[in-house]
Structure formats: structure tokens, C-alpha cells
Amino acid sequence: MNKSQFIExxxxxxxxxxxxxxxxxxxxxxxxxxxxxxxxxxxxxxFGKFYLKKISKKTVKKANSDEQVIVPEHTKVSFTPYRNIMIFSDKYRS
Structure with a gap:
């Protein structure tokens, strides 16, 4: 469902x-x-909660090469659904 369908x-x-x-x-x-x-x-x-999550600095390997790259510490927006939303996911069905 896209935003237009959601609005409708x-x-x-x-x-x-x-x-x-x-x-x-x-x-x-x-x-x-x-x-x-x-x-x-x-x-x-x-429904759930939206929040900023702190991501620690890490070293990752570039795709298609052996070069290591340092990804600096940063934040990202995270969403945690509440249980009543998660029950609709196949992962949580019994």
C-alpha cells in the first residue's frame, strides 16, 4: 500500500x-x-514507537573489493511495532 492508497x-x-x-x-x-x-x-x-537509535562506529568491507571502510557513529530512525501489530506477521504466528 502506498501513501495515496493509504489516504484513500x-x-x-x-x-x-x-x-x-x-x-x-x-x-x-x-x-x-x-x-x-x-x-x-x-x-x-x-501500534508502536518511533525513536532515534544510536549506531556505533564499525568497520565494513566494501562490496566487490577487499577494502575496509570505517562507518562513523550515527543515529537512525527506528520503529518498534507493538505485539498486537506483530501477530499479523508470519514470523509470530503459531
Whole structure:
């Protein structure tokens, strides 16, 4: 599902126009992005949490060569789904 399909699905579910729903979703995504960028955690009940994760410095081998490259310490945005979302994954089905 891409963003346009996502917006359409929400529009149908809540009975709002596509343009109104697009504004709501863009605002929500912007708030999540800004909050995480500032180093805070965004927790959405029954869904999951978005946060910055510190990645340690490491040495990796370049593809197709024996050259070693140092990747400096950095941060990345991570998402941890809550259990009720993960039950839909084949990995967690019994």
C-alpha cells in the first residue's frame, strides 16, 4: 500500500474528503518526524514507537573489493511495532 492508497482507505473509513484526509495524515507524519528528529520518542498506543537509535562506529568491507571502510557513529530512525501489530506477521504466528 502506498501513501495515496493509504489516504484513500482512511478517507473511506472516516467519511472525509481525500484532500482533508491528506492534510491530517501529512500533519501527523510531520509531527512524528519533527519529534523524533528532536530526540524524543513517539509512542502510538496499540501500534508502536518511533525513536532515534544510536549506531556505533564499525568497520565494513566494501562490496566487490577487499577494502575496509570505517562507518562513523550515527543515529537512525527506528520503529518498534507493538505485539498486537506483530501477530499479523508470519514470523509470530503459531
Amino acid at each position: 482507505a482512511i478517507s473511506l473509513r472516516i467519511g472525509e474528503k481525500h484532500s482533508t484526509t491528506l492534510s491530517y495524515v501529512n500533519a501527523a507524519l510531520s509531527i512524528i518526524s519533527e519529534t523524533v528528529k528532536n530526540g524524543d520518542v513517539v509512542v502510538l498506543d496499540d
